[in-house]
Amino acid sequence: MLQQQPLTGNGPSNGRGLGVSGHPGMHALNSVHQPSQHRSDGGDSGLEGTENGHENRRDIGDILQQIMTITDQSLDEAQAKKHALNCHRMKPALFSVLCEIKEKTGLSMRNAQEDESQDPQLVRLDNMLLAEGVAGPEKGGGAAAAVSAATSSGGLSPDSSLEHSDYKSKLSQIRGIYHTELEKYEQACTEFTTHVMNLLREQSRTRPVTPREIERMVGIIHRKFSTIQTQLKQSTCEAVMILRSRFLDARRKRRNFSKQATEGLNEYFYSHLSNPYPSEEAKEDLAKLCGITVSQVCNWFGNKRIRYKKNIGKFQEEANLYAMKTALVVRPGDDSPHTPNSTGSGSFSLSGSADLFLGVPPVNGEQSAYQVGVQSNGNWLGRNSPPPGASPHSDHSDISD
DNA sequence: AGCCATGATTTAGA
DNA sequence: TCTAAATCATGGCT
Numbered sequence: 271m272l273q274q275q276p277l278t279g280n281g282p283s284n285g286r287g288l289g290v291s292g293h294p295g296m297h298a299l300n301s302v303h304q305p306s307q308h309r310s311d312g313g314d315s316g317l318e319g320t321e322n323g324h325e326n327r328r329d330i331g332d333i334l335q336q337i338m339t340i341t342d343q344s345l346d347e348a349q350a351k352k353h354a355l356n357c358h359r360m361k362p363a364l365f366s367v368l369c370e371i372k373e374k375t376g377l378s379m380r381n382a383q384e385d386e387s388q389d390p391q392l393v394r395l396d397n398m399l400l401a402e403g404v405a406g407p408e409k410g411g412g413a414a415a416a417v418s419a420a421t422s423s424g425g426l427s428p429d430s431s432l433e434h435s436d437y438k439s440k441l442s443q444i445r446g447i448y449h450t451e452l453e454k455y456e457q458a459c460t461e462f463t464t465h466v467m468n469l470l471r472e473q474s475r476t477r478p479v480t481p482r483e484i485e486r487m488v489g490i491i492h493r494k495f496s497t498i499q500t501q502l503k504q505s506t507c508e509a510v511m512i513l514r515s516r517f518l519d520a521r522r523k524r525r526n527f528s529k530q531a532t533e534g535l536n537e538y539f540y541s542h543l544s545n546p547y548p549s550e551e552a553k554e555d556l557a558k559l560c561g562i563t564v565s566q567v568c569n570w571f572g573n574k575r576i577r578y579k580k581n582i583g584k585f586q587e588e589a590n591l592y593a594m595k596t597a598l599v600v601r602p603g604d605d606s607p608h609t610p611n612s613t614g615s616g617s618f619s620l621s622g623s624a625d626l627f628l629g630v631p632p633v634n635g636e637q638s639a640y641q642v643g644v645q646s647n648g649n650w651l652g653r654n655s656p657p658p659g660a661s662p663h664s665d666h667s668d669i670s671d
Numbered sequence: 672a673g674c675c676a677t678g679a680t681t682t683a684g685a
Numbered sequence: 686t687c688t689a690a691a692t693c694a695t696g697g698c699t
Binding site: 524525526547568572575576579580 | 687688689690691694695696697
Binding site for chain 2: 566
């Protein structure tokens with residue numbers, strides 16, 4: 271590399287100043303030019319101390335002169351000069367001077383602070399897309415996780431597999447669009463970068479283009495495209511969120527339980543009418559039996575209790591129906607206490623015997639056996655909350671006492 | 672469309 | 686944390 275020292279700090283330039291003194295970085299050039307005005311001075315430090323140094327300074331001054339007058343010449347002349355400059359033995363020196371000047375100009379300052387540090391927002395979006403199964407590997411992952419989360423927390427019954435596939439297909443649609451767009455952007459980015467790099471390479475024949483400048487330019491392009499990508503990711507996230515909220519919003523997708531499930535729940539309810547508070551274990555059994563979640567069982571019992579209590583008369587018929595049903599399968603003499611499903615039979619008939627102490631369907635609108643039994647015991651209908659430790663395990667005895 | 676049934680959610684209390 | 690009670694929101698029937 272050529273030494274730069276002799277090119278700077280050499281006193282005032284001539285009045286002509288090469289016509290470039292207005293440029294922010296051109297004071298250096300002025301200084302560069304200056305030696306040409308004092309060619310005979312000699313005796314300076316560095317290169318100036320040698321014959322070679324004098325020679326170099328004179329050459330650079332000549333080159334700059336030529337550059338500055340180039341616009342006054344015809345195109346052919348200019349081309350010839352350009353060629354001459356390209357072939358000039360001092361070209362590398364001038365080139366490095368210009369590089370140094372460029373280094374100090376706006377481009378280097380402007381982008382200094384833009385240097386990469388991962389955008390936290392982008393990281394968040396990436397993580398979310400990964401979690402949702404939009405980004406990352408195609409199979410399993412987020413989509414399946416979202417679906418399983420939906421079933422476990424939202425309480426969708428297994429027969430909502432239709433919705434699952436719907437959700438999956440919609441998610442894969444979003445995924446498809448996302449990846450297509452992402453690919454497009456990446457391709458465009460690559461193309462554009464290549465184009466710009468070619469352009470810079472082309473320009474590097476006539477002006478100094480440092481690798482760092484190319485790097486910065488590429489950085490700028492990538493940042494621009496990354497902004498677009500962020501927007502794409504944001505939109506994708508929004509789409510997934512909307513899809514998810516619709517899918518998970520159980521209210522929106524409320525489905526009545528299957529007849530079998532409702533029957534199972536009712537059987538338990540009416541056979542434990544004196545204390546319709548299933549234990550945790552019983553809830554789990556019921557959930558399993560009815561193909562619903564434990565929380566749905568809780569909801570159902572909560573609703574049932576309050577609605578039954580509010581309008582016992584309305585539920586009389588239903589109560590009688592289940593009383594008959596249950597009575598039919600009661601085994602005479604079987605009074606062993608157990609949870610409904612402890613036998614694993616899938617029927618609540620055995621435990622039902624406890625509350626069927628009257629077991630007789632009422633005739634034409636009279637108070638039902640359940641009603642009499644429950645009220646005479648002053649149980650849950652008369653209180654605001656269940657007794658501490660209320661459990662179906664103990665409720666068998668509280669009526670027959 | 673209107674009504675009722677029903678599953679889910681919210682709020683307050685113990 | 687569980688429950689009662691009120692309320693919301695949807696399904697399904699007429």
